[in-house]
Amino acid sequence: MAAGLAALLDDIAALARIAAASVDDIGGAAGRAGAKAAGVIVDDAAVTPRYVTGVDPSRELPMIRTIAIGSLRNKLLFIVPAILLLSIFVPWLLTPILMLGGCYLSYEGAHKVLEWLGVGHDASHDAPAVERGPEAEKKVTSGAIRTDFILSAEIMVIALNEVSEEPLLSRAIILVVVALGITALIYGAVALIVKMDDIGLGLAQREGEGAQRFGRGLVAAMPIVLRTLTIVGVVAMLWVGGHILLVGMDDLGFHPIYEFVHHAEEVVAGLVPAIAGVLAWLTNTFFSAVLGLAVGLALVGVVSLLPIGKKHDDHAGAEAH
Template sequence: MAGGLAALLDDIAAIARVAAASVDDISAAAGRASMKAAGVVVDDAAVTPRYVTGFSPSRELPIIKKIGLGSLRNKLLFIVPAALLLSQFAPWLLTPILMLGGAYLSYEGAHKVLEWLGVGGHHDTAKDEPVVEQGPEEEKKMVSGAIRTDFILSAEIMVIALNEVATEALLNRAIILVVVAIAITLLIYGAVAIIVKMDDIGLHLAQQDSALRQKVGLGLVKAMPVVLKVLSIVGVIAMLWVGGHILLVGMDELGFHPVYDFVHHAEEVVAGAVGAATGLLTWLTNTFFSAVLGLLVGLVLVGLISLIPRRSKEEAGDTAAAH
């Protein structure tokens, strides 16, 4: 009996060692996957603050929480299961689906650029009002738009993470993607919360007795509108960059090589022309051409969609009244 118990304890210890090793492997793989997706994480963090611009201070954190929970729900309930199923049974579908997401990001980014230029259709003056003055419906619309955009970026993040751990067993892949989804969501929306509340932190510091704290606080209060404006611009550029890069790589993987080869050749030219900072400059080259491609594709999509006949709200109301 004692021998049997000792054998059982040895087996339990062996299982525990295997489990611990497995946990270490999963942790390491999750870390690699998260680092691989870091570029898109930065894009997501840059895009999101523009969706909370115009909210009253008391609504900023609740709105970020709504967007963050929506993002996590998207990842855990839709993106991760779909990515695992596709990677297991139809891996060839991942690239076309990602390209559709890239096209959507390009469209959104190009549409915003046209708004900046004052072209692209009728300008809704109501949009010039802060969201807090437009009412809860506009707030709900802004949150929905943020979650939709986040869905595309989240899908890109999770597919990049999936590609990094494609050789792992299915269960390990699932655990790694869940860990990455939770960690990255907390990272992105924690950073966004800090960014958008920085002016409140500055105001609090400005009310302290310390002259240094007051100076720092006033500096933060003055700087944050500029920071948020810059982040809003960076967010649009990021959408064009990420969307264009998805399309660039996707076309190459589907067998259409000229555009990718052109960009790759441009990277080689830059690498051959400079000695120092080669990695940074080649990355900037790829980023530039990806953003240009995203803008061009986005403009084409904006043009095509503008050709689709739409009825105004007034016409829809008249039709409903007639019936």
């Protein structure tokens, strides 16, 4: 009995040491996986503040909390288990699924670029949460959670793709860490953005001249911050979507575009060896964004020809009218 207990304790201690040693690896892998999803994260943070525009200020943070809880539920109860099962039984599906997500990002990015140009403006994308009452609030938060599901799925598939070679348990832990960290990051940033004008107003009402000046500057800067965040989000969608498609096509056996971009990276990087890495990254990012925009514009054209696309545009036009 004593020998068996001692052996068990030794095994537990060994497992603890292994777990402790792997914490850094899991943390590093989770960080890399989250970084790869940066474009979708920026877009998620850019989209969410629209859902609480126009509501009672006292309801902004509760609504964001509700959306954040729904987002976490999406990731932990549905998305992570589903993509882990896919990675076990049909791992070859992950690249096509990832590319579908890249097409979605490219489509959304191109759609917003066209809206900036005044082509095919979709009023439903800009509809603020101006309605009042519990039912209206529930409707708005439910819509935000559904939109978040798509973005969250893309984030988690990108994360899984980065750690697909890890053991199953490590994959699961990394994805849970990414889900928790990304959700906290996105909705913490959203809460700060949404309440920034209130913080500025509070500072502007203080007695100190410095605090008042800073508060007024904060209030004046918020529209610029939101516009900048929207632009960065669209560029990030096109870049990430295009890069996913670029790498995915190469993985599936279609190499010409990837080889062209890789050759362009080498040529540009050779111009200034001191910053070769930066130039190569910028080159890849540029061509990824161009590919994302091209694919996105093509998809916008295809969707506009479909019955559901025409119905959606007619509905958006009626709302705008």
